[in-house]
Amino acid sequence: MLRLQCRQAARLLSEGMDRPLAATERWPLQFHLLACRNCRNYEKQIDFLRRAVRGYGAHGLEEPPA
Amino acid sequence: MRVPPDGPWSAYDPPSMVDQEVIAALRPELLRFARLQLRDAAAAEDAVQEALLAALRNTGQYQGRAQVRAWVFGILRHKIVDLIRQQHRSVNASALGAEGEEAEGALDALFDSSGHWTLSGRPQGWNDPDAALHQKDFWDVFDACLNHLPENTARVFMMREFLEFETPEVCRELGITANHCHVILHRARLALRQCLERGWFGPGAREAAC
Numbered sequence: 082m083l084r085l086q087c088r089q090a091a092r093l094l095s096e097g098m099d100r101p102l103a104a105t106e107r108w109p110l111q112f113h114l115l116a117c118r119n120c121r122n123y124e125k126q127i128d129f130l131r132r133a134v135r136g137y138g139a140h141g142l143e144e145p146p147a
Numbered sequence: 148m149r150v151p152p153d154g155p156w157s158a159y160d161p162p163s164m165v166d167q168e169v170i171a172a173l174r175p176e177l178l179r180f181a182r183l184q185l186r187d188a189a190a191a192e193d194a195v196q197e198a199l200l201a202a203l204r205n206t207g208q209y210q211g212r213a214q215v216r217a218w219v220f221g222i223l224r225h226k227i228v229d230l231i232r233q234q235h236r237s238v239n240a241s242a243l244g245a246e247g248e249e250a251e252g253a254l255d256a257l258f259d260s261s262g263h264w265t266l267s268g269r270p271q272g273w274n275d276p277d278a279a280l281h282q283k284d285f286w287d288v289f290d291a292c293l294n295h296l297p298e299n300t301a302r303v304f305m306m307r308e309f310l311e312f313e314t315p316e317v318c319r320e321l322g323i324t325a326n327h328c329h330v331i332l333h334r335a336r337l338a339l340r341q342c343l344e345r346g347w348f349g350p351g352a353r354e355a356a357c
Contacts, residue, residue, distance in 0.1 A: 086258075086261065086262025086263060087258060087262055087263050087264050088257075088258040088262040088263075089262065091258075091333070091337070092329075092333055095329070095332060095333040095336050095337075096329050096333070098332075098336075099307065099314040099328075099329060099332055100314060100325075100329075118272075119264045119269040119270055120264075120270075122269075122270035122271065122272055122273070123270045123340070125273070125276075126270055126273060126276070126340045126343075126344075127336045127340060129273070129276045129277070130308075130336060130339055130340060130343075131308060132277070132280070133280060133289060134304075134305070134308040134309050135308070135309070135311075136280055137220070137289075137309055138216060138217050138219075138220025138221060138224065138309075139213060139216065139217035139220070
C-alpha cells in the first residue's frame, strides 16, 4: 500500500472536492488520515470553506437564523 | 439610485427609500465580484444593473437586509453563469503562470522535505467554525482573505465554489488542463485556510471576544 505524505494527502483531499477519487487514491488517503491529525484538520477546514463560500452572498446576517 | 415617480414599476408596490438605499449600497461589491468573474467591465456593469433592477422590482418580498443581499447576489450569480456559458473566454494564461510560480513558493513553506506539514503551516484545530458564519466580523476577515488571493486564482476558486460550475466546465471555460485546474483550486484552499486561521480561528487571532 502506498504511504502518503501530508503534501500528497492534502492534494488528494482538495481534488476529492472536485472529482471522485479512485479506490487506489481513497484507501491510502483514509489510512493516512487515521494517523494524521493535521490532515484531518485540513479536511474539515476545506469542507468548511465550501460551506462558507456557498453562503457568501447571504452574509450580513445580524443574528443566527431562527 | 432614484426611482422616477412614473417609473416602470407603477404597476407594483414601489420600493421604499430604505430598500432602495440598501440595494444601491450593494452595487460596489456586486461590481467587484462581477468584474472578477467576467473580466469585461461592460458586461459586468450590465449584469449588475440587471440584478439591481430585478431586486428593486421585488422588494415586497424582503424581510431584512440579509435577505436582500442573498437575493441580489443570487440573481447576479445566475446572470454571470449564463454569460460565462454563452461567451467562451480564456483566462490570461501567462498571468496564471506567473501567479503559479509565486504560489509555489508560498506552498513550499507549508511542507518540509519529507512532505510533512511544517510547524508554521500545519492546520490547527478550529473550534466550532460554523458559528463564525453568523458573525459580521468574520465575513470582513473572509473578504480580506479572498481579496488577498491572486486575481486569477480567486476567479477559478469562486467559479467553482460560488458559481458552482463543475470542474470540467471551469477548465473548459478557462482553456486550461484539468490538472492545472486542480492545482489552482488546491492552492486557493491552502491559502484561504491559512489566512482564516491567522486572521480568525488561530490562537491570538482575535484580541477580544465579540
